[in-house]
Amino acid sequence: MLDSSEIPARQSRSERLADLAAAISVDGPGVRDARTPDLRKGQKAALTVTLKKGTYDLYCPVDGHRQLGMEQHIHVG
Ligand SMILES: [Cu+2]
Incomplete structure (x- = not known):
């Protein structure tokens, strides 16, 4: 059973997620913290990096998002 004190925290978290x-x-061989600016829904940005052989981490650098699963790995062979 949920403690009533947990409910507002969960609601406010999902509200924040909806408008994040x-x-x-991008991090990997020869690329360190290359990133786009923070973008709102509907905005676009281009990010150009030069990839070498190796594994790169692509993730959302906004606080807490990577921990929520906004990450991907690519291998360049
Ligand atoms: Cu994010």
């Missing part, structure tokens, strides 16, 4: 900025950051 997003961005893309």
Whole structure:
């Protein structure tokens, strides 16, 4: 059973998630913290990086988003 004190926190968290900025950051061989600005829904940005052989992490650098699963890995062979 939920403690009533937990409910407002969960609601406010999902409200924040609905209106969050997003961005893309890339880390890997020869690329360190390359990122777009924070973007709101409907906004676009371009990010150019030079990839070498290796594994790159692509993730959202907005606080807490990576921990929520906004990350992906790519391997360049
Ligand atoms: Cu995000």
